[in-house]
Amino acid sequence: MSKIIYLDNAATTQLDENVFEEMKPYFVEHYGNPSSVYSVASESKKAIDIARERVANSIGAEVSEIYFTNGGTESDNWAIKGIAENYVNKGKHIITTKIEHHAVLHTCEYLEKQGYEITYLNVDEDGLINIEELEKSIRPDTILISIMFANNEIGTIEPIKEIGEIAKKHNIIFHTDAVQAFGHVPIHVNEMNIDLLSASGHKVNGPKGIGFLYIRKNIKLKSFIHGGAQERQRRAGTENVPGIVGLGAAAKIACDNMEERAKHLIKQRDYLMEQIEKNVDYIRLNGHRTKRLPNNVNFCFRFIEGESLLISLDMEGICASSGSACTSGSLDPSHVLLAIGLPHEIAHGSLRLTLSHNTTKEELDFVVEQLKDIVNRLRAMSPLYEDFVKAQK
Amino acid sequence: MSKIIYLDNAATTQLDENVFEEMKPYFVEHYGNPSSVYSVASESKKAIDIARERVANSIGAEVSEIYFTNGGTESDNWAIKGIAENYVNKGKHIITTKIEHHAVLHTCEYLEKQGYEITYLNVDEDGLINIEELEKSIRPDTILISIMFANNEIGTIEPIKEIGEIAKKHNIIFHTDAVQAFGHVPIHVNEMNIDLLSASGHKVNGPKGIGFLYIRKNIKLKSFIHGGAQERQRRAGTENVPGIVGLGAAAKIACDNMEERAKHLIKQRDYLMEQIEKNVDYIRLNGHRTKRLPNNVNFCFRFIEGESLLISLDMEGICASSGSACTSGSLDPSHVLLAIGLPHEIAHGSLRLTLSHNTTKEELDFVVEQLKDIVNRLRAMSPLYEDFVKAQK
Amino acid sequence: MYTEKVMDHFKNPRNMGEIEDASGIGTVGNAKCGDIMRVFLKIEGDVIEDVKFKTFGCGAAVATSSMATELVKGKTVKEAMAVTNKAVMEALDGLPPVKVHCSLLAEEAIHAALWDYAQKHNIEIDGLKEPKADIGEHDSFEEI
Ligand SMILES: Cc1ncc(COP(=O)(O)O)c(C=O)c1O
Ligand SMILES: Cc1ncc(COP(=O)(O)O)c(C=O)c1O
Ligand code: FES
Ligand code: FES
Numbered sequence: 017m018s019k020i021i022y023l024d025n026a027a028t029t030q031l032d033e034n035v036f037e038e039m040k041p042y043f044v045e046h047y048g049n050p051s052s053v054y055s056v057a058s059e060s061k062k063a064i065d066i067a068r069e070r071v072a073n074s075i076g077a078e079v080s081e082i083y084f085t086n087g088g089t090e091s092d093n094w095a096i097k098g099i100a101e102n103y104v105n106k107g108k109h110i111i112t113t114k115i116e117h118h119a120v121l122h123t124c125e126y127l128e129k130q131g132y133e134i135t136y137l138n139v140d141e142d143g144l145i146n147i148e149e150l151e152k153s154i155r156p157d158t159i160l161i162s163i164m165f166a167n168n169e170i171g172t173i174e175p176i177k178e179i180g181e182i183a184k185k186h187n188i189i190f191h192t193d194a195v196q197a198f199g200h201v202p203i204h205v206n207e208m209n210i211d212l213l214s215a216s217g218h219k220v221n222g223p224k225g226i227g228f229l230y231i232r233k234n235i236k237l238k239s240f241i242h243g244g245a246q247e248r249q250r251r252a253g254t255e256n257v258p259g260i261v262g263l264g265a266a267a268k269i270a271c272d273n274m275e276e277r278a279k280h281l282i283k284q285r286d287y288l289m290e291q292i293e294k295n296v297d298y299i300r301l302n303g304h305r306t307k308r309l310p311n312n313v314n315f316c317f318r319f320i321e322g323e324s325l326l327i328s329l330d331m332e333g334i335c336a337s338s339g340s341a342c343t344s345g346s347l348d349p350s351h352v353l354l355a356i357g358l359p360h361e362i363a364h365g366s367l368r369l370t371l372s373h374n375t376t377k378e379e380l381d382f383v384v385e386q387l388k389d390i391v392n393r394l395r396a397m398s399p400l401y402e403d404f405v406k407a408q409k
Numbered sequence: 410m411s412k413i414i415y416l417d418n419a420a421t422t423q424l425d426e427n428v429f430e431e432m433k434p435y436f437v438e439h440y441g442n443p444s445s446v447y448s449v450a451s452e453s454k455k456a457i458d459i460a461r462e463r464v465a466n467s468i469g470a471e472v473s474e475i476y477f478t479n480g481g482t483e484s485d486n487w488a489i490k491g492i493a494e495n496y497v498n499k500g501k502h503i504i505t506t507k508i509e510h511h512a513v514l515h516t517c518e519y520l521e522k523q524g525y526e527i528t529y530l531n532v533d534e535d536g537l538i539n540i541e542e543l544e545k546s547i548r549p550d551t552i553l554i555s556i557m558f559a560n561n562e563i564g565t566i567e568p569i570k571e572i573g574e575i576a577k578k579h580n581i582i583f584h585t586d587a588v589q590a591f592g593h594v595p596i597h598v599n600e601m602n603i604d605l606l607s608a609s610g611h612k613v614n615g616p617k618g619i620g621f622l623y624i625r626k627n628i629k630l631k632s633f634i635h636g637g638a639q640e641r642q643r644r645a646g647t648e649n650v651p652g653i654v655g656l657g658a659a660a661k662i663a664c665d666n667m668e669e670r671a672k673h674l675i676k677q678r679d680y681l682m683e684q685i686e687k688n689v690d691y692i693r694l695n696g697h698r699t700k701r702l703p704n705n706v707n708f709c710f711r712f713i714e715g716e717s718l719l720i721s722l723d724m725e726g727i728c729a730s731s732g733s734a735c736t737s738g739s740l741d742p743s744h745v746l747l748a749i750g751l752p753h754e755i756a757h758g759s760l761r762l763t764l765s766h767n768t769t770k771e772e773l774d775f776v777v778e779q780l781k782d783i784v785n786r787l788r789a790m791s792p793l794y795e796d797f798v799k800a801q802k
Numbered sequence: 803m804y805t806e807k808v809m810d811h812f813k814n815p816r817n818m819g820e821i822e823d824a825s826g827i828g829t830v831g832n833a834k835c836g837d838i839m840r841v842f843l844k845i846e847g848d849v850i851e852d853v854k855f856k857t858f859g860c861g862a863a864v865a866t867s868s869m870a871t872e873l874v875k876g877k878t879v880k881e882a883m884a885v886t887n888k889a890v891m892e893a894l895d896g897l898p899p900v901k902v903h904c905s906l907l908a909e910e911a912i913h914a915a916l917w918d919y920a921q922k923h924n925i926e927i928d929g930l931k932e933p934k935a936d937i938g939e940h941d942s943f944e945e946i
Binding site for chain 1: 442
Binding site: 713714716793 | 804809812813815818820829837838839840856857858859860861863864
């Protein structure tokens, strides 16, 4: 295993060298606390202002609508719990989907215990929600629609603009978890009628431990983390200055290069899908074939189990991920794969390959080659495959 | 203004070069998500394990009792809101003090709105709580005592061991905000009967945006940030690996050098206090003279206002802080200075100088010299001083 | 956080001090919120011949006192009445939003001194109202 082929960019990405360069001065040199009066701290303050502007520009927001957080998870928690608390007088009903990230789902489950009612929308076999079902599920006491921009496992991109229109029409606040979409596909909060948007630095070649929540001007959202007066009194805690600088730099690079990178990635992605489909039998593409993130490939390989597949790929230096129960930490395979209608035993054999803009065609060819061998080897080991073959005869 | 004299180490500290060196490989090189299966991610996992062990060692805790957070503020929020939620069946009464950091106070105020009852203990003129008052305020429905280890403004160290004994005797959970004490004074969670402890990296020459919460094994504390299964399912969100590494390294360096540094700092601190008292009239030492953080000096200078003092010091390259209303962002001066019994106009003229282990005697001499001139200049400008002088005649 | 002009007036305050035989003295502010400003006026004929101030307050409070006294010096009483806190802020190239209230104090202090002058000389000044925040002499000093 000499060379590593990293195809797990939906889990986390490599920090961009240029981003790191921008961060560096804010560790040891400009360490001042941005809340301080003296001029030494003004370097930190200025750096945060620039980062906030870059982030705001990247989603068509105003500077004053960006609030830095510790990551996508905190942003999701803040948005959902915050709206639940602030608008409780209007109602206790929230609409979301069955395929959200756990940061949204577990937050919703927490709220259910507090007496809130949550509607979990179904998705079709490609992972798309149904706009009519959404509209029908709106009630007079609905206070929030929280639907992810793009799914982290199967890559499907939801019809955000249509969802925003529905939300606006019914005067309901719309939050979207854009952790996977931010920096990868165009986002415009006004055109899409998004009221709240979560994103995370480390998914776009930025640093870990930093993210933001976009909060539209008119939205009442109290603090989730109480304390000092940072972030215009809405998010307490000494600012992670290098992290914020890194997020700003990453947002700028991602947006400046988005079109070009997406074009390249989509070509790579479609090539990889095509090659896998050409070389391996009994597989199923997960997620919508075109309405998907430019870097996401996800297949189920029947008769085999995901963790075995991952370990085998790892032995060849290939980093990937799976929604199998054996990797999910629970006894069930990924809730996303179940929601798109896969039976347990098929969901078990899922493999997610998420590319970066640096992924080469040679790497993809190597992966397909290895995958073919590994799948054959694991199937030869599989009693399910044996049964299947016997039944065929 | 060629050289900067940074005497605001209670606000934030300079990142230690050696700490930064330890962090560096985890930005661009070892960027794997520690939750991943493949071996590339094992570097991140190992690094987190080492950091957790270092942090645990620094407070005499077990490795499994350390949970990484985004900073002191999050730790305080989690501890207090978490206990409030988990032990609500036992009662809704919490005891804290009037001099806590806003991260504790504003969290308690939030809980008051949710129907909890909070007792805010008084402190004496030195900022010390009264153990008997504490014991008397305990009720059958008291679920938490949250008292800071050392105060961030006046540096007073509370009688933590005695508080721990009282808490244990009455079987009440004891949380301490040790953000200012951690790494500066010895902490032992078992000897001191501490059940929950908050700390932050950037106050001990570690990075910003990282901290931890110590949670004693038997304490039931649910998640505050919901989502993925990180931190043994108790704190969701992709780990800030370089931040965690930096916190671990900073904790180790701080503890390895604590004795030596504290000895040196106390000498410096006492020298600074002595020199100021010798050179400037009409002043008051804030905080206890000996039961105080090794690096904290805090005086009120009568007839002058803190922000003017800070700006004037800044012009000489000296970074300091004040609890004056004009710097507090509210119309009142620091709640801590009011709690130790200072009238508003005297609280206005407070100055906090917090040293680092690198502070030199020459720097302190320069500061005293400047301070003397500045105080004279500002008093010459002050209508209050004019009135005072006239009244003296 | 402050403009260069603000810093300049903070560092080198113009007209700082007292006038022994002032025609009018005004002290405004509130020890509770930190700001106390005292203005001394020397008025001859209808002209402000000299002006001095003393201020207990933040950098913005000192700078606005300094600038306000500059702006009224040599002016007629009527012209001095037209010096608003906005004019003072503009002359300082602006203040941070949280510091706008400090500039109001400068305007009030000048008005209070003019009021004192008008009272002593039994005249009426157009548009001048009794200062609401004149705290006069400071008489209580807690020992520390
Ligand atoms: C869709 C989605 N939401 C939220 C998160 C959580 O982000 P973070 O781990 O940065 O807090 C992730 C990533 O894990 C994600 O993919
Ligand atoms: C005593 C105390 N508690 C809590 C905090 C909050 O820590 P952080 O800003 O790192 O979240 C601070 C520092 O500002 C502090 O001094
Ligand atoms: S077979 Fe071992 S965890 Fe699934
Ligand atoms: S005098 Fe207090 S803020 Fe200006």
